[in-house]
Every structure is written in structure tokens, then in C-alpha cells.
Amino acid sequence: MVDAKLVEDLAVDLLRLAAIELPSDVKGALEKARGQESSDIAKANLDAILENIRLAESMKRPVCQDTGLIVFFLNVGHDFGSVKGVPEAIAKGTKRATEEIPLRPNAVHPITRKNSGDNTGAYVPILNWSYVEGDYLEITAFPKGGGSENMTFFSMVKPGEGIAGIKKFVIDSVISSGGQPCPPTIIGVGVGGTADLAMKLAKKCLLRPIGQRHSDPEIAKLEEELLKAINSTGIGPMGLGGNITSLDVHVDYAHCHTASLPVAVNTQCWAARRATARIYKDGSVEILSHRR
Amino acid sequence: MEYRLRIPIPESDVRKLKIGDIVYVTGTMVTARDQAHRRALALHKEGKPIPIDLRGGVVFHCGPVVKKKDGGWEIVAAGPTTSTRMELFQAEFIEAFRPSIIVGKGGMGPRTAEAMKKFGAVYCDFTGGAAVLAAKAVESVRGVEWFELGIPEAMWILEVKDFGPLLVTIDSHGNSHHANVAKIVEENRPKIYSMLGITSK
Ligand code: SF4
Numbered sequence: 001m002v003d004a005k006l007v008e009d010l011a012v013d014l015l016r017l018a019a020i021e022l023p024s025d026v027k028g029a030l031e032k033a034r035g036q037e038s039s040d041i042a043k044a045n046l047d048a049i050l051e052n053i054r055l056a057e058s059m060k061r062p063v064c065q066d067t068g069l070i071v072f073f074l075n076v077g078h079d080f081g082s083v084k085g086v087p088e089a090i091a092k093g094t095k096r097a098t099e100e101i102p103l104r105p106n107a108v109h110p111i112t113r114k115n116s117g118d119n120t121g122a123y124v125p126i127l128n129w130s131y132v133e134g135d136y137l138e139i140t141a142f143p144k145g146g147g148s149e150n151m152t153f154f155s156m157v158k159p160g161e162g163i164a165g166i167k168k169f170v171i172d173s174v175i176s177s178g179g180q181p182c183p184p185t186i187i188g189v190g191v192g193g194t195a196d197l198a199m200k201l202a203k204k205c206l207l208r209p210i211g212q213r214h215s216d217p218e219i220a221k222l223e224e225e226l227l228k229a230i231n232s233t234g235i236g237p238m239g240l241g242g243n244i245t246s247l248d249v250h251v252d253y254a255h256c257h258t259a260s261l262p263v264a265v266n267t268q269c270w271a272a273r274r275a276t277a278r279i280y281k282d283g284s285v286e287i288l289s290h291r292r
Numbered sequence: 293m294e295y296r297l298r299i300p301i302p303e304s305d306v307r308k309l310k311i312g313d314i315v316y317v318t319g320t321m322v323t324a325r326d327q328a329h330r331r332a333l334a335l336h337k338e339g340k341p342i343p344i345d346l347r348g349g350v351v352f353h354c355g356p357v358v359k360k361k362d363g364g365w366e367i368v369a370a371g372p373t374t375s376t377r378m379e380l381f382q383a384e385f386i387e388a389f390r391p392s393i394i395v396g397k398g399g400m401g402p403r404t405a406e407a408m409k410k411f412g413a414v415y416c417d418f419t420g421g422a423a424v425l426a427a428k429a430v431e432s433v434r435g436v437e438w439f440e441l442g443i444p445e446a447m448w449i450l451e452v453k454d455f456g457p458l459l460v461t462i463d464s465h466g467n468s469h470h471a472n473v474a475k476i477v478e479e480n481r482p483k484i485y486s487m488l489g490i491t492s493k
Contacts, residue, residue: 041312041459044314044419044457044459045419048419048422048425048457049419049421049422051422051425052419052421052422052423052424052425055424055425055428056369056423056424059424061357061368061369061423061424061427062357062368062369062423062424063369063421063423063424064369064371064421064422064423065354065355065356065357065368065369065370065371065423065426065427066355066371066373066421066423067357067369102357102358102359102368103357104355104356104357104369104443104444105442105443105444106444108442113327114442115442115443115444115445117442145421146373147373147374147397147420150374164488164489164490164491167488167489167490168485168488168490171484171485171488171490175477175481178398178470178473178474178477179397179398179399179420179470179473180374180376180397180398182397182420182421225487225488226488228487229484229487229488232480232483232484232487233477233480233481233484234473234476234477234480235473235477236473238397238398238417238419238420239398239399239470239473240417240459240461240469240470240473241469241472241473241476269420269421270421271421
């Protein structure tokens, strides 16, 4: 059985890593974006972002004050063994991380708006479980900012509208978001399935590193086309005008009912925080997202 | 143009600011999000004072990350939050308390712009998420009010030095940089639709 203390400590470490240090693909994409901007305002905003990323790392502080609603993705290897106690350990780690890093307590009751004070609550931290081949438990901390999560859209597109209907929904969503999700963003698109699955795919897409295309060439082409279109809007960094509105677009799909075409859009901000590690059956731990 | 201003900022200085200008402010500034705006306006309606005089002041749409330090507080990270949520309150708030600069991200609506024109105030964007950069300008935390609203929603009273760069995006003459960008985006929309093979309906 997995050592609960090990999981708790790892949850704290992953939340710290995620909050303070952006993954290298994100940093690289932001630096590249800086080189592609021509207006003073766009450049100034990207300079502020890059300077902020450096300061966060050197001062060991969260890169953004909105340290997000706490979300984890867990891939359980079939040969890993029991995951009994893991949810409790992760909740404990979340509470500790809130104090130790510190994180901003963001979890509130949806109706009374009362803040729990420790980033936990009903269904929170949110745990997304999958099962994979292997003898490890892979944990990704994915704290999700409110400003970008608010820019989430869903539509039951008419199947007859086909791929043009999907594209229109995505581009209209990005345009209506404007500067609100702190562009340059990453856009996750889930197509097909049921409504809930489409949304889940859209979010899960955001875990994929920037620049990595979908394995299906048709979907990869759609991603590239959408990215080019989004970066022709002129929205730019922070919605203040410019060439780079999104760093990437990731699409995933599921088969769906012949009568429907669900499309979900989930937005990630430039502070695209994620940190991943594996715990192997023998108790060893490997950090995958950040070089250590 | 670049300006370095001291809080409280007289209306004559605010009226000089134009969209595209860069501003750095020094002095006492407060944070306020939805709930602090709501509370301040409720008190005002009852004829009661709020904890700090905001005339000529700077209001920052921000819920910071804070840490207890030597019996006081330290601001760890403090970037702006999305300002449109405060659109519900901002015009009335400006009329009631007469701040000179509202700082946030993403811009605000026509009601706020109208109040800014009428009462002499501007809206500035601070780069969203640039929280450590913002926190670096905070010299000390003078106090916190309405703490029971929770850390993000409480009103934090901060002493700042050269807080910025703040980009003026709504001025007191009816100009909005956000509206200008939105116009460009709208002009681009048909071109993008045709790029993607969308026959716009
Ligand atoms: S949208 Fe992202 S970068 Fe912007 S304030 Fe929220 S968490 Fe921070």
C-alpha cells in the first residue's frame, strides 16, 4: 500500500513547484512571443510577465496571486497497487501547502461564499482519476486560476454545421473572452462525447506541453489552423492589442451520439501552472515536469 | 508620456492623463474586490464612513497572497483581478468616494467610463498575473479592514512606492483603449471567418 505521508509531502512539493516555477515549454513560448510582438504596449506586457516569472523563481514566491482552485490529475498504474488513503493525503497536502508556500485560500462555498480558509471543501481539491499501464502512480498538480476558468464555453453545435461550426464556436469564444483570461492563453477544445466528457477533454488538453500536436493529423491540422486564426484577431497580450493572443491550441475528441456535436472550450492563462511526478511501486519518486 | 504621481492625486493631474500614458504611483493605496465594493457602498448608503478616505486615492482590484510577519502582514503576491466584475459597483463607488485611479485588468464598461469622465478618474491596466512585480512595490501593509470577508476580498491598505507600470486605458475624456482594441478585433472577424471557411450567419 502506498505510504500516505509520501503522497502528502509530494502533493505539497508539486503545489509549490507549480505555483512558483512555470514549466519550461511555457516559459520558452512566452519568450518567443516577446520576439513576435511589435507594439510597445504588447512588448511592455510580455516584459512584465517575463520579469515577474524571474522574480517569482528567485524570490520563491507564487508566480501569480491567484494560486487557483486546487486540481489534481492522477494516473494509477494497474500494477501499482492500492491507492487507499491517497485522497485524504492529497487534501492534507493541500492544506499544508496553503500555509507553507503560502497559497491564497480560494475555495468558498458556492452559495454562502464563505471561504474555507485552507483551499479544501466539498469535492475540493478536485481529483481526476485515470487508469494506465504501469507500476506507478502519476500525480499532476494543476492549480487553476479563476480569471481563465471563467472563460469556459460549451455549445451543442448542430451536427450539420460540421467542422465550420466547431471553428466558429472556438473563435467566437476567444473573441468574447478578450483580455479577461490574461492572454497569451492556451486554448483547450473538447469535441464530441457527452457534455461532461467534452468539458473534461477540453481541460485535460491543457496538460499537453505547448507545441505538441495531437497524434491524429486531421486534429493536428485543426489545432494549427485555429491557432493561426486566434493570433489574427489582434487581441494580443492582456487584450491590449498585439500579435500573440494564444501560445497554443490543443484539441481532443471523443465519439459522440449521431444526433449531437458537443464542443467545449476551456482557457488557460499565461500562468499555465502544472507539475507532475511519479511514485513507483518501490517508493521512489521522479519529478517529470521540472528539471531538478 | 510617463508620470510619477503621489497619492492623493489632485483632479488637475488626473485630467492630464491620456490613454497610452504610463503611470507610477507612490503613497497609500487600497485593494478592493466585489465584496469590499459592496460593503463600502452599503455603509455609504447608511451614511456611515468607510475606514479610509479615498478622495484622490488609488483602488486596486486585487486579492493578494499574504503572510504573517512580525505581528503584521507581508504581501507575497498581488496582481490585478478581472475588473469587469466590479462594473456593477464602480460608477456609484467613484461618485461616493471620488478615487482618482482604479487599477485592474481587462478594462471596464461604459458606466464606469462615464463616471470617470464626470468625476475625474482614470482606469489603468496592470499586467495580469504579474503578482511578484506588483508585490515588490509594496513597502508595507498599513492595515487590513473587513478581514472577515476572507483574505482575497478584504480591504488591504498598502504603502506603495513607484507602483507600476500602470497603463492608462480609460481616461477622463471618454477614451478607452479597450474599446479601440475591440474595434480592431471586430474589423478582423470577417477575415478570420473566411480564413476558417466559416460562412457567417
Ligand atoms: S487569469 Fe491566470 S495569470 Fe491572470 S490573474 Fe488569474 S491566475 Fe493569474
